[in-house]
Amino acid sequence: MHPMMNIAVRAARAGGRVLTKHMDRLDSIKIETKGQNDFVSEIDRLTEAEIVNTLARSYPDHAFICEEGGEIGNPDAEFKWYIDPLDGTKNYLHGYPSFCVSIAAAQHGRVEQAVIYNPVSQELFTATRGEGATLDGKRLRVSKSTTMESALLGTGFARDGVSDYRAYRRTFDAFSESASGVRRQGSAALELAYVAAGRLDGYWQFNLKKWDIAAGALIVREAGGLIGDMKGDEKWFESGNVVAASPIVFNSMIRTFAAVKVSHV
Numbered sequence: 001m002h003p004m005m006n007i008a009v010r011a012a013r014a015g016g017r018v019l020t021k022h023m024d025r026l027d028s029i030k031i032e033t034k035g036q037n038d039f040v041s042e043i044d045r046l047t048e049a050e051i052v053n054t055l056a057r058s059y060p061d062h063a064f065i066c067e068e069g070g071e072i073g074n075p076d077a078e079f080k081w082y083i084d085p086l087d088g089t090k091n092y093l094h095g096y097p098s099f100c101v102s103i104a105a106a107q108h109g110r111v112e113q114a115v116i117y118n119p120v121s122q123e124l125f126t127a128t129r130g131e132g133a134t135l136d137g138k139r140l141r142v143s144k145s146t147t148m149e150s151a152l153l154g155t156g157f158a159r160d161g162v163s164d165y166r167a168y169r170r171t172f173d174a175f176s177e178s179a180s181g182v183r184r185q186g187s188a189a190l191e192l193a194y195v196a197a198g199r200l201d202g203y204w205q206f207n208l209k210k211w212d213i214a215a216g217a218l219i220v221r222e223a224g225g226l227i228g229d230m231k232g233d234e235k236w237f238e239s240g241n242v243v244a245a246s247p248i249v250f251n252s253m254i255r256t257f258a259a260v261k262v263s264h265v
Contacts, residue, residue: 004113010054019043051103052072052083062080064080066083067085068085086100087102091186101117102211114218132223148253155203156191171256188242192220196225197223202244206242213240227242
């Protein structure tokens with residue numbers, strides 16, 4: 001295992017321990033509102049601090065781009081870490097067991113290491129560029145689904161006052177009619193991991209942040225999947241508009257976006 005992967009796994013597990021430790025006191029957790037329908041809890045911040053401290057002990061010269069704390073460290077650093085300490089905050093605060101820790105390490109802007117850890121199931125999804133993706137050490141491959149009619153898709157949406165919810169509904173209606181089913185877990189990183197594991201055949205969402213998708217995207221690609229924006233292009237990391245799927249389903253999803261005339265939100 002790559003040395004940076006070792007530290008990333010250690011940090012993800014440390015963050016996961018913070019999350020599980022506080023699950024029996026959800027009713028007393030302090031919650032703040034960041035925006036419309038967007039919340040942050042003291043547990044997000046505690047988990048983020050634990051992760052950053054674990055990484056920084058080994059890599060003090062690296063930069064850390066965090067959901068809650070912003071960018072920490074040298075902005076010109078060769079290595080930058082994208083950290084989502086609790087992807088699925090609303091799920092966590094309701095005791096709904098669909099959330100995770102997501103950590104990715106990028107060198108010169110290209111993600112090289114990725115870890116997604118589900119502290120409830122204790123499943124550990126990892127990927128190193130060029131070396132494949134794994135779940136608890138076993139090799140991952142995306143699904144072999146060959147038709148949209150047999151595909152199970154995942155999605156997410158934000159009622160944040162900014163996103164074009166009507167455009168999202170057009171895509172949701174189209175996929176609900178053409179696919180075998182659509183699921184919404186409330187954790188983008190975890191759903192990307194599920195695409196890599198073949199549990200979902202495809203996934204789409206608009207307006208995600210880099211820390212939401214950095215780790216999941218590499219895991220999908222290293223498992224043989226494709227990822228792009230709604231046109232199938234490579235602008236997804238900057239736009240946050242993401243489609244991830246097995247190759248055949250990916251191409252079918254891109255055609256659907258073109259048919260309903262949704263390229264961005």
